[in-house]
Amino acid sequence: MQQDSGPAADLKIDQKAFLVAAKRALGAGGSRLTWDQFAARLGVEPRAMKTYRMPAESSDFRTIPRLLVEKIEALVADALKATATSGAESGEDREGTVWRPRGDPMNALPASLAALVMRQGRQVFMGGGATMVSGVDRLWSGVAGLGDEDRRAMALVSRARLTLGLRDVGAEIHELLAHCTKPLGEWLPVPSVTDGGLATVCLIDAEDRMPTLEAEELARGFAGMTGLLEEQVFAAFQDSLSKQSAKDADDYYTQVRTFVVRNPVVTRKHLLKFLAGLPSAVWVCVEQQFYEPLPGALAAGETTTLCSHCNNVMTRSRGALHCTTAACAAEHGASRGLTLPAADLFRLNRPLRKYWLEPGIDELRLAERLAARGHTVRMYPNRDTVDLDLGEGGKVGIDLKAYSSPELLGERLRRRPGGLMTYKTPWLVIPDWLARRVPNYVDRVSACLEGSPIRALTLADAVEELSHA
Ligand SMILES: [Zn+2]
Structure with a gap:
């Protein structure tokens, strides 16, 4: 049956759940919709609407036409966007009430899923040992190692599908990968897909069973959900301080x-x-x-x-x-x-733990050793201009960093020196344990910083030098 291709085919068994979820989403902003009102908004006969809600076994059951599915999805996407906007604007009553996170992790869903596909593809095609499976619903065998990032991406897919009233396909990796051979718009019609121009994109080529170039492109430069989460947490914190x-x-x-x-x-x-x-x-x-x-x-x-x-x-x-x-x-x-x-x-x-605790251990170590030598130390002055300085108007500003690669760190600071440049004496301090572990760390990072006023030195040397200041 021709009309069974596309989203409707996928929706068939969950058609009623899809409609219930859509009706609820459209009524979310204010008054609840009745089925008749819902039908009127879609421009369909209430009687037709009833046949779409029938159990699939019923002789009265009719599949929702593809165009209607698209119309419903567009309406729901608009309604969700409107709710999100009004949520952001009602920030005045945030004080003392439940805080709502800014930014929606769902926006990262396509990139997050593409990154999962690339990782799994890499395991299969470069890891050796793994084989392709030509079954209908199992895509690759040897998909054993699922990392935290993979599980987060899978959970996002589950959430997106369930929110849309669709069957969960994110819980099992083979089923999820099998879906990735279909255009995203058919099985994951979330706003980040439909509005992002990704509806036609397949992440895995159904023919040769390799990740597609689009998957590669989408995954490129994706920092990972951990990075995204970090941004959200920090934005939340800055936001909570904004009233002070x-x-x-x-x-x-x-x-x-x-x-x-x-x-x-x-x-x-x-x-x-x-x-x-x-x-x-x-x-x-x-x-x-x-x-x-x-x-x-x-x-x-x-x-x-x-x-x-x-x-x-x-x-x-x-x-x-x-x-x-x-x-x-x-x-x-x-x-x-x-x-x-x-x-x-x-x-x-x-x-x-990753962005504050780990570097913070060395920052605190340095602050305590300087304080013990009689310095007035400020940690994270002016909401983190630098990691620490020696009091208001002091010349020395210090950032402490523990990148495993001195070249990457030097390059990063040359391009984005940040608040360090507001100090007359900007120092980049390397933890002693890292300087011991990586050969010529300070020399190597200094070579990358040539021409920059930033000076790199170990924690022990920084303490030593400031003791005589
Ligand atoms: Zn410890």
Whole structure:
């Protein structure tokens, strides 16, 4: 049957669910739609609408024509966009109420899915050992290693499909990959696909079963959901500070960020005590966006042992406990701190562990050593112009970075030196453990920074030099 091709074929078994979801989405802004009103908006007879909602086995069941499916999808997309906009505009009542994240992770769905396809394709075609399967619903065998990014992409697909009232195809990797041979618009008609001009794009070539060039293009430059999550969390935090005076916002920023670095894992009581000193919008953001209950897998029975240096979780490997903060473990031997009931504990979320905690360990180390030598140290002044400086009007501004590649770091700072350039003496400080680990680190990064006023030096050298200043 010709009319069964395209979205309708895919929708057939879930046609009623699709209509229910669409009706709900169109009525979301204000009054709820009746089926007759819904039919009127679509310009179809109420009687026809009824046949579309029938069980597929019923003799009265009719498949929704493709054009009508497209019309419904367009209406729903518009309605969702309108809801999103009005949500952003009602920011005035945000203080003290539930905070709504800015930006929709669904926008990253096509790129995220394309990146998954590229990773899986690479495993299959370059990993060796894996073979193509020519079955109908299993695309590639040997798709064993699913990473966090893959699971996030799959979860996004599930969410998108379920939101549209469609059957979940994101839960099983082979089924998902089989769908990727079809045009995105047919099975994933979300706004980022339809509005992004991607409706006709297939991520996997159905013929030769390779990722398509479009998949490659889409995946290129995609930072990953972790990066996206990071941006969202940070935007949320800046947003929560926006109601404060500049001076207060700067102070709260520094307070929160240093608290986070000192407390990657925290008891509920300790967290609430800290939050009590913050304005409600900041409070809500930190509580809801920064920390999450300690995942059960790490709970090691009923108690969890924290590192005595950095307070992060310790895990057991080869019979011994190790700190899970890389920057901490690189500098110290393992040292047990408190052992606490796991159920009481909250842990910093993954992007903040990566972007704030890991570099923060060395930033704090440097700040403490300078303070011990009598310097006035400001951490993250002016909401993070630099990592630290030596008080208002001080000449020295310091960024501390731990890129594994000195060349990449030098290149990055040459192109985007950021707040460092507002200081007369801009320093790039390299953690001692990294300088020990990578041969000629400081020389190599300095070579890349030639012609720039930024000077690279190790943490120990920075402390030494400032001790004589
Ligand atoms: Zn530690």
